[in-house]
Amino acid sequence: MNEQQAALRINSGSNAEAVSQAQKEHRSGVFAKGRxxxxxxxxxxIGFNGELAPITLTDGAVIGSASRDAHVEGAGxxxxxxxxxxxxxxxxxxxxxTPDGTFVDGVxxxxxxxxxxxxxxxGSRxxxxxxxxLSAYGGAVMRTGPLVHGPRQRKDWIDPILDLVKGGSCVCIEGGPGTGKRTMAKLAAAVREGVGDIVTVDGRAEGKPTIPAGIRPMTWVVLDADRLPRPQQLEIAHAVGRTSGVSVIATVGQPLDRAVGDGKLAPWFASLFSGKRVTITPLEHRRExxxxxxxxIAERRGIELSRITxxxxxSLVRAGWPxxxxxxxxxxxxxxEVAGPDGALLPASIASSLARASRTKPSLPPATDPSLARARLEDxxxxxxxxVASAARSLGMSRQAIYREAERLGLDIARRKFSRS
Incomplete structure (x- = not known):
């Protein structure tokens, strides 16, 4: 074999290895190409050890206590x-x-x-x-003030809110009931304590919310702004216009544009935020x-963790929690209370209290993660x-729904060629 033939064989082997590696990379993602x-x-x-531990999976991987693919230890x-x-x-x-079985969403x-x-x-894990x-989910459980969360929430909405406020911008915090938006607004306002006075106006207060007269605060905290009467919204907007460098931190229980469309927020009040809006993720979408x-909660309420089976x-993790x-x-x-002072806490005691998500899951992820929705549709x-017809059948959608989703995600089906790697 001469040098040219040897080089050709080496290069051919490298190309084959590169192709194989590309295929492996494509397989490293279920609905999106691996990176x-x-x-x-x-x-x-997840568990009570204060750590979120990602376990990478691949096609054909075996999960178990003796597995080299996906090592997981625990009782059962x-x-x-x-x-x-x-x-x-x-x-x-x-x-x-296995004796203890494998359960998915309780089944x-x-x-x-x-x-x-x-x-x-x-088992017990x-x-x-x-x-x-997957890597975005891993790390220590954190605490920001009274908020308990993982690193993904810190990156997705806590840091963006704090960064906007530190930069002197107004910000609108969107979120459903009990997600922590009011707490987050107060934490953000604390960042501006050294700038000047802070005034809090609560749209849920009984009667007409009072706005102190004759003061020019540098920070307005407007809680449940979509429940605040329009005259008070106008008063705040005028006060902000009279002083430079003022920041408004508002919370709403629905998307900002929907609140404006429904007449809950006046357009001139909503214009204070100039598109600077951050949505707090509901519990249903942050199950980790x-x-x-x-x-x-258990530590604050004096409930022993050993009693929580x-x-x-x-059951608590997979519930909807509206x-x-x-x-x-x-x-x-x-x-x-049902279990008594020392009894184990069992799912049967709270079955009637748990709110379940719809049994018919949407084929595509919610709008809170459009990049994932786009990746799944492309796949x-x-x-x-x-x-489109075959893709619609595999996703359990109509062809019209596929086209609507593609338009929403900015995906041009007609011009783009799709093929498997």
Whole structure:
């Protein structure tokens, strides 16, 4: 073999290895291509140890206490507990005949499909299935004032709110009941204590909210601004216009543009925020934080953590919680009262209190994560070789819904070619 032939063989081998590596990278994501920056998919293990532990999964990986693919330890976890497989229609987990079983959203199953946000219990360990950007979920549980959260929440809405306020901007904090938006507004206002006076106006106050006369505060905290009468909104807007460098920190229980469209907020009041709005994630979409929130509630209420069974914690993590943290706290306290001073807290005692999400899950993720929605839609079209009808069947949607979703996500189906790598 001459040098030219040897070089050709080496180069051919390198190309084959590169192709193989590219295929592996594509397989490292369920609905999105894998990246080298630590993103990917898998389980985020949660519990009372103050840590969120991501477990990276791959096609064919075995989860268990003796596994090299996905090592997970805990009571009731077998050496080889479950196997993960990726098919054209999604990701599946298969129990490998274990005594304690594998549960997905409370259902014990031999083999079952997984979707983003599903709660998986293996023995006594609980995890949340994540389809992409797994590394963003991992790390120590944090506390910002009274708020208990993981690193993803710090990055997604806590730091953005604080950064806007530190820069002197106005900010509108959107969120549902009990998500912490009022607490976050007060924490943000504390950043500006050295700038000047802070005035708080509460739209939920009984009667007409009072606004102190004759003062020019540098920071306005307007809680539940969408419930504040328009005359008070106008008064605040005029006060802000009379003084430079003033920051308004407002909270609303619905998206800002919807509040304006419904007549809850005057357009000239909403214009103070110039598009600077941050949405606090509801508990249903931050399930990895619920175990830490439960631990915080239990410690404040004097409930021993040893009384909270894995089955109860699983039920709490997968519940909907439209009322937010206060509803979660009331449910946990009720379970403790039913169980007595020393009894174990069981799911049966709170079954009637748990709010469930719709049994028919949307095929695409909620609008809170449009990048994930776009990735899943692109993947479905690629698997269907660009056929909208086939992609619609695999996602359980109509073709019209596919086109509407593509338009919402800025995806041009007609001009773009989709094919699998």
């Amino acid at each position: 080298r920056d630590g993103s990917g998919w898998g389980l985020v293990l 976890i077998a050496a080889e507990h479950a196997r993960v497989s990726v098919r054209a229609d999604g990701c599946y987990v298969e129990d490998l005949g 014990r199953a031999r083999r079952i499909g997984l979707s983003h946000g599903d709660v998986v219990r293996l 609980i995890g949340v299935f994540v389809e992409r950007d 934080d619920i175990a830490a929130i439960v631990q915080d 894995p089955e109860l914690l699983e 009322g937010g943290v206060p509803q979660l706290e009331a449910t946990l306290v009720s379970a403790a 479905a079209l690629a698997r269907a070789n660009g056929s």
